[in-house]
Amino acid sequence: MKTAVYPGSFDPITLGHLNIIRRACAIFDKVLVCVMINSDKRPLFTLDERMELIRRTVRRYRNVEVDASDELLVSYVKQKGANVIVKGLRAVSDFDWEFQIALANKKIEPTIDTIFLASSEKYTYLSSTVVKEMARYGADLSGFVPREIIGDITSRLPPRRVNGSVTR
Numbered sequence: 001m002k003t004a005v006y007p008g009s010f011d012p013i014t015l016g017h018l019n020i021i022r023r024a025c026a027i028f029d030k031v032l033v034c035v036m037i038n039s040d041k042r043p044l045f046t047l048d049e050r051m052e053l054i055r056r057t058v059r060r061y062r063n064v065e066v067d068a069s070d071e072l073l074v075s076y077v078k079q080k081g082a083n084v085i086v087k088g089l090r091a092v093s094d095f096d097w098e099f100q101i102a103l104a105n106k107k108i109e110p111t112i113d114t115i116f117l118a119s120s121e122k123y124t125y126l127s128s129t130v131v132k133e134m135a136r137y138g139a140d141l142s143g144f145v146p147r148e149i150i151g152d153i154t155s156r157l158p159p160r161r162v163n164g165s166v167t168r
Ligand code: ADP
Pocket: 007, 008, 009, 010, 011, 014, 015, 016, 017, 020, 086, 087, 088, 089, 090, 094, 118, 119, 120, 123, 124, 125, 126, 127, 128, 129
């Protein structure tokens, strides 16, 4: 059985992430979406909330599991019996960092490979940060995140006031 791990912050999951999950599901027998705990970032959603939002949107895929970890990624992957890490690449700017990390991971654990899936062109601009920024200004989020989670984001982010009026 070929199992791949798809790691990220997923704060929150976007249509870009979901596109990578859907395509990884067609390549691997099992895809383990792993919310990585990054102490440098102050997330909008707690770990449990992020996992629940992902679970809600991946229900339609039979071979996806959702998990979380604060371990070294390659140790986690090995412990799960997987040997592939899936990453999405949006632009050359993603590549620089992701390539360094992939090589470092390969050095630590040569049996594990990183596979890059090119972002679908309609999502190359999309990140969780863009979603949060749009939400703060009351934008329609339907082109950015799965519709099942729009309410969770809009209720979490307070509307901004511009010239005394509420923008959303
Ligand atoms: P973000 O940059 O949105 O905070 P994450 O840290 O959660 O993303 O990213 C997890 C993985 O998903 C990374 O490999 C990242 O490159 C990939 N990814 C994020 N957004 C997209 C997108 N719009 N298209 C393709 N891959 C993406």
